[in-house]
Amino acid sequence: MSQAFDKVLDARGMNCPMPLVNARKEAGKMEPGQVLKVMATDRGSVADFQGWAKIAKNVELLGQEEESVEGANVYVHYVKRIG
Amino acid sequence: MTISIEPVWTAEDLLSSLERRDKFFVLDVRNRDEFERFRLEGREPLPALNVPYFEMLELGGQDEMVDSVVACVEQHFEGQIPRDLPVLSVCAKGDTSEYVRQGLERLGYSGAHLKGGMKSWGQHYSTGVVIETPELAIYQVWRPARGCLSYVVASDGKALVIDPLRHLHPYLELAGEKGFKIECVIDTHGHADHISGGTALAAECGAPYYLHPYDAIHPMDALPATIPYNAIRDGQIFKVGRVELEAIHIPGHTLGLVALRLGDRYLFSGDSICIGSISRPDLGGKADAWAPLHGRSLRKLAALPGKIIVLPGHFSSLAEQNDSGLFAAPLDTLKQSNPGMQLLTQESEEGFVRYLLEHLPPFLSEYVDIKRVNAGLLAPSEDEASQLELGKNVCGLAAAGICKGETE
Numbered sequence: 001m002s003q004a005f006d007k008v009l010d011a012r013g014m015n016c017p018m019p020l021v022n023a024r025k026e027a028g029k030m031e032p033g034q035v036l037k038v039m040a041t042d043r044g045s046v047a048d049f050q051g052w053a054k055i056a057k058n059v060e061l062l063g064q065e066e067e068s069v070e071g072a073n074v075y076v077h078y079v080k081r082i083g
Numbered sequence: 084m085t086i087s088i089e090p091v092w093t094a095e096d097l098l099s100s101l102e103r104r105d106k107f108f109v110l111d112v113r114n115r116d117e118f119e120r121f122r123l124e125g126r127e128p129l130p131a132l133n134v135p136y137f138e139m140l141e142l143g144g145q146d147e148m149v150d151s152v153v154a155c156v157e158q159h160f161e162g163q164i165p166r167d168l169p170v171l172s173v174c175a176k177g178d179t180s181e182y183v184r185q186g187l188e189r190l191g192y193s194g195a196h197l198k199g200g201m202k203s204w205g206q207h208y209s210t211g212v213v214i215e216t217p218e219l220a221i222y223q224v225w226r227p228a229r230g231c232l233s234y235v236v237a238s239d240g241k242a243l244v245i246d247p248l249r250h251l252h253p254y255l256e257l258a259g260e261k262g263f264k265i266e267c268v269i270d271t272h273g274h275a276d277h278i279s280g281g282t283a284l285a286a287e288c289g290a291p292y293y294l295h296p297y298d299a300i301h302p303m304d305a306l307p308a309t310i311p312y313n314a315i316r317d318g319q320i321f322k323v324g325r326v327e328l329e330a331i332h333i334p335g336h337t338l339g340l341v342a343l344r345l346g347d348r349y350l351f352s353g354d355s356i357c358i359g360s361i362s363r364p365d366l367g368g369k370a371d372a373w374a375p376l377h378g379r380s381l382r383k384l385a386a387l388p389g390k391i392i393v394l395p396g397h398f399s400s401l402a403e404q405n406d407s408g409l410f411a412a413p414l415d416t417l418k419q420s421n422p423g424m425q426l427l428t429q430e431s432e433e434g435f436v437r438y439l440l441e442h443l444p445p446f447l448s449e450y451v452d453i454k455r456v457n458a459g460l461l462a463p464s465e466d467e468a469s470q471l472e473l474g475k476n477v478c479g480l481a482a483a484g485i486c487k488g489e490t491e
Binding site: 008015016017020021024025026043044047048052055056057 | 135136179
């Protein structure tokens, strides 16, 4: 997937809940329509971002990817600011 | 009312608290499906509220986690979290729960959080002493969250391990501490609910690993196991120091299930007779064919001397613990108290089989893969292994309610 994005949040190495707390803060500062790319190493973030996007009013989860960066699994979440 | 408790509970603290039957409330902030699949239980499920942490963030609407917890609980859950009980905050790995504890503390609740989260609880082991003499020692090594029991039988500095669970440290540490050498490892059957530590422990100790050959074929795949094993035969004697264990082939739960009998003293029953239930015959996907075998095998065990102490492979609830904290009871007692055993005595062979087949609990799809892992047909990563083993086993019929006295 080659998803376009406007900003990157590097949350690698952060434990739960910080990837989501920080993504939520960043998304709050963005303009509607803009996309935030979140990179996390916490595997639990995959289900958590899905659950969060379902209930949060002003974000939409465009997609998720799993990559291997320098031997570590990185979970990427594309979060779009809406409304 | 002021309650004072330690703010951080380890899995061991939690187990002590559950065993003491302390009263406390659980605030679980994991996803709803994680909570549904695997939650904290004592003798029965604990009073609990599940609010995923990201819902707390949205409902509380604050930038920081602790502030959101405060706002969210104040505005939405004030009446739902009791003030007169300690509140244990729980999450997946034990990081978020500390923020939740801090939020609750700010609101004046008395609370703690579970260090390492449900992951750590799921992997916690405990060891009980069944008997400890120079001639014979038996240790019950168990995983409280999963309901899995395993055994170390030691005599004269030698030990045999029955149904070792996935993590080897409890057995290796026990052997080091008590000064015995593990010389034999036996799986009573090919497990469906948990990943066996059998072949790994045998390799680690340079000991032979034993399994009945019927369980060295995956029942659904009809493929042979790739693990190295020695075949157990009915009646085979395993010598450990001064004692002997005799294998009794009791097909039903699996085709290759064996119980191990130590004279008239102890019966390691595998997944057949448990304390509060009997095992299910359908985990190989062949319930119609296996249930009659299961009934006959249970009758064979029921005919053993009544004073023999049954040491099962599973439990369904901490309510099955006896006063010494062990999952163990004389066969005669179980014939009276275990609803599955009552059914066996009261019903005809056909009636018993019909009842079993009509009361099968839901089948978990993970169990097919776990059997593959145990046969060496699948090699999961550590993460995948934890995921496969999440939650409590449902090997017993108690999961369907049949063994809670509902023998209508």
